[in-house]
Amino acid sequence: MLDLRELYQEVILDHNKNPRNAYQMLDANCQAEGFNPLCGDQLTLYLQIKDNRIEKVSFTGSGCAISTASASLMTEYLAGKTLIEAEQLFNDFHNLVMLDSATKEEETLKKQLGKLSVLAGVREFPARVKCATLAWHTLKAALAHEQHPISTE
């Protein structure tokens, strides 16, 4: 039986109630919008990038507990990361939530992702994977200087 607490862990509930870096960044030099047409979640991601490093990151938007917590956790992790490191984080996170089942790889990924790995629980709730990845897809779009809003569909 799937445990709801695997999905709604304390860290997630905390970041949902008190999202970190949830503000509109007026001096951002890179931003992108993400949208999940399935549930109507939308998110704007703001980045300040200098010398290939993310100096500041924030987000605004409306979404479910999973997407809000995921965005909040992501912003905590991204600050100070180089663009290459950010890209690697995207890949690792994507792999973690898309894994079929617990594998040896999972342990490695969890170690690399630290607190972000609390979102691994969405794997058991296929309808919710997109909630967890919305912020990350938006990050990818921002880094690719996407002009159009991205969609998880």
Added chain:
Amino acid sequence: MSLILPIRKDFPILNQTIAGKPLVYLDNAATTQKPQCVIDAMTHYYQFDNANVHRGIHTLSERATKAYEAARSKVQKFINAAHGHEIVFVRGTTEAINLVAQSYGRSQFKAGDEIILSQMEHHSNIVPWQMLCEQTGATLRIIPMNQQGELIFDEFTHLLNEKTRLVAITHISNALGTINPLEKFIETAHQHNVPVLIDGAQAVGHLPIDVQALNCDFYVFSGHKMYAPTGIGILYGKEQWLEKMPPYQGGGEMISKVSFEKTTYNVLPYKFEAGTPHIEGVIGLGAAIDYLQTLGLASIYAYEHELLNYATEKLSSIPGLRIIGQATHKSAIVSFVLDNIHAHDVGTILDHSGIAIRSGHHCAMPVMTYFNLPATARASFAFYNTKEEIDVLIQGIDEVKEVLGTC
């Protein structure tokens, strides 16, 4: 209540557990479950009668054709259409609307013409008209609604003018449950010689439908929302309009004579039924109508209304819960939001208690925009639901608050 309880055994799917709890299926506005008699009718067709319709002279083809056409008569009687050939089998409500837009609209409308829709339409009664507008240069005019989720009739009368070519509105809002007072909209449109299309997807199977009494020009609905299979739906159109309209798709069945120089189209309704149709779907639809008629649409409406009142009362008593859509006349659909909790989280946590509801924008984004909401949770009822299931929903919502720590 007890009158309705034995009906549950007609729906084998209801007798199962989800996440270890009895299934409470409250997503009937998305699709309804199928009674055993509908499943049996389709199985019987494949076991004994399967053949193509209107073709062969062999026994199986005759049987299949007979069953197929018998279902058409059932639909005709069910919605009280004047003629059997006013009933066109399509894939569903969406295809029926696209058919009217592309056949009637595209052949009749020109730049500057206006089509009136309402603010509470499902995307399937918006997008086909937008596509038509792109093709013809026609424009959309929108009937606004009020905070209760009721269309503002006075605004509608102001939108009607000499450029109006069609009014397309829903009978019941899938997102709000509002039952629109169609008669006065239709009568007023007709005073301006404007035909009216009604999206009946949420109405058929929940209340009696009489297209002649309504006097609508088109009435469209889906089988799967009225206890019949997916992939089958109905376009009802008054003969005078259907006769005027060019075919929607070309192919077999819709022709009477073909040469490379010229094709003569078949008569109604076959002109609009190109290709081998969804025969088992049509047969299943016929069986669903038989079933609904044994229960009686008036009794179904009365019972579902009782469920609506009970659910509304119980949900309203939950602190932090707000019902979206408070029209005076409502179908058994209750959309709601919880303070500081997203509908998607509500859906996941309720599923954990075996309760199936819908969460999201319900393919009615303009409704969400009007209420300034990203999404709502929606419980929608059928005659096989019970008050006890509503109690389970209420307990489930308490659990949602507990899990998310917003108690």
